[in-house]
Each structure stands twice: as structure tokens, then as C-alpha cells.
Amino acid sequence: MIQTNALSFRYPGHRKTIFSSLTLSITPGYIYGLLGQNGVGKSTLFRLIAGINKPSEGSIQTLGYTPFDRNPEMLREIFLIPEDMTMPHVNILQYANLYGTFYPRFDWNELEQLLKKLDVPPDQKLSTMSLGQRKKAMIAFALACQTKILLMDEPTNGLDISSKRVFRDVLYRTRADDRLIIISTHQVRDLEQLIHAVIIVHEKSIILKDTVQNLLAHYHFGPISHGENPMYFEMAGDQKVGVLPLAPGDKEDTQIDLELLFNAAISGAFPYA
């Protein structure tokens, strides 16, 4: 669904290279968590996938199209919710009436249900909403568009506690075999029960891409007992926590600790496969 080949990118007029020879293949059917430190290029990767920016070198294919051509056939199957957004002076129903027609599978019933669940006032102008409300409105609209690719940049920023729970719930239900959802966030705790796969970006390339199921089958994430030899550890108060390879016969964890995984990955504990 998304394929990059030796992709390099730097913003025109800037010296800093964001990606260097990045090769990546992302398949549908999963909810991916895209993790990385500030300024590492998570949002840029989204923009390259969506066709807002053009690779400096190498190539990228989204749904078989070169994204920068911004072919309408590709654009109707991709939706990006950016971190910052300025919205027009219309309410979400007017917005959906104007923009929804461009998406062939746009579902009004789905939108109305999601707006109710996420507690978005349908008659308030988007431009007058708080960031959290705007995000919720756009999440509802994006999900109602039913595009094959959904890219979300920090979607839980600005969301209150109950909205985060609803967000996880509605997103989990929208997973489909032909659909790809990528969520970029620093708030990893929000994603732990939601994502199926992890992509970690660090120092211009991808250092880890794996499914949560596979990671749990091979590693333990959590407290480390005395005498164990973890591949990565840190102190959480008085307790030693870390990542430990599982030995044959060890019981698998039921939940991944994304924070530990991320710290372990950027410390170089995982070789990129």
C-alpha cells in the first residue's frame, strides 16, 4: 500500500536532511503507531506519503501512485489529520456537505454517530472550536470518509480523558483488512491497547518496524528481576524495568510497554529488520 525506496528528503533551502535512503513497506490491515523524537520527521513522512512534499531522492508509492502527482484517484483514498489545523468558518455538517462529496464512500450516518460519540457540537463553527473539539470533528469526518489510508498526526493532543477512550474505541472498530491507519504520537500510553504494529523513526531512518504480536512473542517489557540480563533497562523509581528477550517456554506479556520499546529502540537495542 505504501512503499518507499531509498527515499531521501530535506526541505528546499534547508541543510538538514530529514530522511536518508529510507526504504519502507507498509501493508494494510493494521493500525500502526509511528513513534519518534521531536523533529525526527514523523509529520514529514506523512506529508511525503500524502504528496504534500516531494522526495529529494529516491521514490515513494502510495496506493500505486506517485503521491506528489496528487492524482484525485489517490487523494480520494487518503486522509491526513495534521497536528495543527486552521479550519474554515463553517460547522462540521456544512463542512461535510462541502467536502464529503469528494470522497466516494462518505457515510453521513457514520458521521452523525461519531459526532455524538465524540460529543462534538454539530452547529458550532469549526473556526471557533478549541483544538480538541476541532480534532474530534476532523476525526469523525475522516472516519466517515472511509478512505483506505488514514494518517493521524498527534490525534490525541488536546483531547480530554473521556474523549481519548472514545477515540480508541471508534478507531479500533474501524480497522479493516483493506485499510491502513497510521498514528503518529508522543503520547504512547494512549496507543498501547490500540495499535497492531510499530514504526520507530530515528536519525533519518526507520530503526524498528514490527507487529506488536511479534514483539510480545519475543520480548518481555516490564520489571526486571535480579540476575536477569535485559537488552535495555531503566529505573522507574526504585524498580528496574526493561526489555528482556524471552527464552523458549517463557510466558508472553499481554500488553506492550511502548515507552520502554521506544527507549530501547533509540538506544540501539533492536537491530532493524
Added chain:
Amino acid sequence: MNETFNFSRWLGLLKIQAMTNGRKQLLCILAIFGLTFLPLAWLMVDGRLGHATTFSTSIKEAGLFLFLWFIFMFASCIIAVMGCTQAARAFKAYNRRESGWIAMLLPASRLEKYTLIYFWSVVLIPLAYCLTFVLSLLASYGLGVLIHSQYLATIGTYYHEIVRQLDELMANFSVNLSPLFAVNWWGYVTALFVAYSWATLNVIFACSAKFSKFPLLISVVVLCLINTFHSIAFAFLAKDTPSNSTDLSLLTEVLTEALNESLIFQGFVGLVALIIGYLCYKRRTLE
């Protein structure tokens, strides 16, 4: 790649523009209509209700009329320029990181999006302002006819009568009034040309990627302005209008000729700008 053009999608884009930016434009159009219609309507009503000799008896009233006429017309010009500028500036959002993504990722081709931007800010809005101005003249005349139905003159006759009366009144002061009326129309059209040039440049600017735009923008502005002023002024001089002329048809002829010549050039500049703008739009990215 082949750029597709789907008219129903294009209409969808137009609907988005109308909904998000149409209200301000409508207000501008109403303001221009009101400002140009009011002084004319006042004159028409006042002049046709048995006070046909108004101007020949009261220099005070004529002065007031002229004062209002120029103030209102000046206000119309300002609104037209501001409206055109606003129409083009609406698309500056396309270049902002927080708002540009909506337009860039909207499932329509770049050709559809670009022609929509061009149509909205370079064709539709300036044209609407021009039509509004003409309609307000017709409406004031219509009002006069409605009030005084036996007055079945053409609009040209109507203006001729106004000019004649004012000219008679001002003869002692050696003031030639005909050009004053022409100046209003000239001023309005010039303002629209400025606005049109500005809108064209804004379209290029809004759609541009990284290219050396400023020299291009400045050159196009200067060319448009010089051409407009030059062609109109030259047409006036070439016609050798008599200082005491009250022949409105002569002025109309002079203006029409000047404007036609100017319009051809503006059209050419617009076409070049359209092509350059589209080429830039294809390469556009957001930072």
C-alpha cells in the same frame, strides 16, 4: 502525468469557495451597488419630480451632488480594490502549513484547483464588480422611469441632460463637467484594473512554489498599470475633446476605445500569468 478535469468536481470546489469566502464578496457587491446607486437615484428622483431646473437654480445643490458623487464613487473604487484583493488573498491559505493541507489533499486534480482559483479571483469577482456598477446605473435610471413613466429617454440622454444642466450652471466658472463624469467611470475601471492585476498576481503568489516571483510580480503590475493609464490618457488626448464639450457619446467612444485597447493587453498579461501560475502550481509544496 495527464491532468484530468471533472466539471462536477470543479463545481464542488466552486461551492466550497462560495460557502467559505462568498459572504464577504456579497457584502462588497451590495456596498458597491448602494454607493453608486444612491447619488444617482437621489438625482433622478429629485430631478424628475417636477424639479427639473434644480441645478440651474441652485449651485449649492449641484455642489452637494458632485461632492456626494465623488465621495461615493471613490468609496466604490476602494471597496472594489479591497474586494478583489480579498478574493485573491483567500487563496493565500493554500500556502500556510496549518490550512494548506485541506486544499492540497482535496480529491480534485491540480488543473481543477488552479482554474478554480483563477476563475474566482481573476474572472468572477472583478466581473461581478463591473456588472454591479453597470447594474446600479441601470437601476437608478429604472427608478427614474418608474417615478416618471413618461420620461422615456435612453440612459445616454439621461446623462446628457444631467451634464447639460451642470455645464450650463458651471459655465461661468469655466469648469468643463463632461470629463468629470467620465473620470468617475475611468476611475472605477482603473481601480478594477489595479484590482484585477493584483488578483492575478495574488493567484500566482498563492500558487507558487519556490521560484523567483518578486521580479515577475512587480513587472506584471507595472506593465498593467502603465498600459491602463497610458491607453486611457492617450485616447483622451488623441480625441482633442473641446473644453466645453457636453457630448457624452464622444466621451463614451474615447473611453471604449481606450478600455478595449487596455483590455486586450490585460487579457494577454492574464493569459501569460495563467500559464506561469499553473506551471508553478504543479510544483508547489508546503513547508
